[in-house]
Amino acid sequence: MRLVVHKYGGTSVGSIERIKAVAERVRHARALGDQLVVVVSAMAGETNRLFALAEQLSDVPHPRETDVLVATGEQVSAALLAIRLQALGMPTVSFLAHQLKIVTDSRHGGARIRSIDCSRLRSALDEGNIAVVAGYQGVDPEGDITTLGRGASDLTAVAVAAALKADACEIYTDVDGVYTADPNICPEARRLERISYDEMLEMAGLGAKVLQLRSVELARRFNVPLLVRSSFTNGEGGTWVGQEEKAMEDVLVSGVTLDQNQSKITLTGVADRAGLAARIFGPIADAGIVVDMIIQNASADGRTDLTFTAARGDLRRALELVRIVAAEIGAAGVRHEEQVAKVSIVGVGMRTHAGVAAKMFAVLAAEGINIEMIATSEIKVSVVVNSKYGELAMRALHDAFLGREAGAAKPDA
Numbered sequence: 001m002r003l004v005v006h007k008y009g010g011t012s013v014g015s016i017e018r019i020k021a022v023a024e025r026v027r028h029a030r031a032l033g034d035q036l037v038v039v040v041s042a043m044a045g046e047t048n049r050l051f052a053l054a055e056q057l058s059d060v061p062h063p064r065e066t067d068v069l070v071a072t073g074e075q076v077s078a079a080l081l082a083i084r085l086q087a088l089g090m091p092t093v094s095f096l097a098h099q100l101k102i103v104t105d106s107r108h109g110g111a112r113i114r115s116i117d118c119s120r121l122r123s124a125l126d127e128g129n130i131a132v133v134a135g136y137q138g139v140d141p142e143g144d145i146t147t148l149g150r151g152a153s154d155l156t157a158v159a160v161a162a163a164l165k166a167d168a169c170e171i172y173t174d175v176d177g178v179y180t181a182d183p184n185i186c187p188e189a190r191r192l193e194r195i196s197y198d199e200m201l202e203m204a205g206l207g208a209k210v211l212q213l214r215s216v217e218l219a220r221r222f223n224v225p226l227l228v229r230s231s232f233t234n235g236e237g238g239t240w241v242g243q244e245e246k247a248m249e250d251v252l253v254s255g256v257t258l259d260q261n262q263s264k265i266t267l268t269g270v271a272d273r274a275g276l277a278a279r280i281f282g283p284i285a286d287a288g289i290v291v292d293m294i295i296q297n298a299s300a301d302g303r304t305d306l307t308f309t310a311a312r313g314d315l316r317r318a319l320e321l322v323r324i325v326a327a328e329i330g331a332a333g334v335r336h337e338e339q340v341a342k343v344s345i346v347g348v349g350m351r352t353h354a355g356v357a358a359k360m361f362a363v364l365a366a367e368g369i370n371i372e373m374i375a376t377s378e379i380k381v382s383v384v385v386n387s388k389y390g391e392l393a394m395r396a397l398h399d400a401f402l403g404r405e406a407g408a409a410k411p412d413a
């Protein structure tokens, strides 16, 4: 008998009708004889609604209480799905994180899973039940409720699949797989049959929210193959996320991503001396703010400009810290842009092909889009551009690297 983990996202359980449809799908899968664990997200919009309630009561709601609040979204959908499955005559038990001992550290809002005790889950399955598990939540060693970060019901699903050594982990969502670009922004995007963990990691980290970043990391570490498919259609479809295969290198670029959630901060007139970068970025790191790209201009008359990007949600705190340091080190000023776009191309084929970045820059130049920052890794090139050109840049790059005509234009293939 196979053991399969299904995960249904917010839109997939977004209404009573949708929950009924998910229950039908689960019944179907169970009829094939598989043991089933079903991880659910909160109903669409619910987590945002809960965060907004807290913000109406306090400018800085305490993270511990925020987690008590926002974890309820998943409790509701887990109970509703279990109730529906039972109504269809399927023995079902729902579980919250504390009942499965999904133990995390105490970083409220972004907790990391330390361990899962599968014994209760196993006995429920062995007794012939379907197990429905609330995603997104954990419990810390003191017994306090934690949450694992936005979009992290994917992570719950992969963690449970890894802990149970499940045969498959199927992520059901509102698109029928991983596309070459977000199909809601780029109508030309195509579904990928398969994609490597490394490429999916880059894409998730660069703004393709179809899979949460840490869920992909965990899937790679424990070698859990993921199948991303639609909960809205019955077609085969889907995308496999798994180990890299030789043939994958033949494809130059697998995907294009857009992240509109970035901000840019510039310190101007910084003295070009040893130790200043550490002075600037030390306090930012201590505050837990992740800095993404950094550029420092060549120095003119002993002074230079230093620009970096960070997530938009961290902008306010980053600015406060940078303004303090800027005054201390005698920088000329601090400027910021609240929203910039990061557009990236990703593909393992880049390791073995030259000229990819050059072609990317030429495509953007042809559209008249100015590149403000550049970062590269072995399998990706990212650029920061003015946020109003983000979608245009994405579509132009998709056209050039992945459009119908793209094959002919491969550099150095």
Ligand code: ADP
Pocket (backbone or CB within 6 Å): 008, 009, 010, 011, 012, 041, 151, 172, 173, 174, 175, 177, 178, 179, 180, 181, 182, 183, 184, 207, 208, 209, 210, 211, 255
């Ligand atoms: P869920 O609520 O099921 O977790 P998400 O909204 O988190 O769903 O993720 C699905 C969404 O991810 C899609 O609706 C799509 O807009 C977006 N997305 C971004 N990039 C991609 C991509 N490359 N392929 C598929 N979907 C993508």
Ligand code: ASP
Pocket (backbone or CB within 6 Å): 009, 010, 041, 042, 047, 048, 073, 135, 136, 149, 150, 151, 152, 153, 154
């Ligand atoms: N409900 C949570 C969120 O909206 C987790 C998830 O949907 O995966 O972020």
Ligand code: MG
Pocket (backbone or CB within 6 Å): 009, 151, 154, 209, 210, 211, 212
């Ligand atoms: Mg999601």
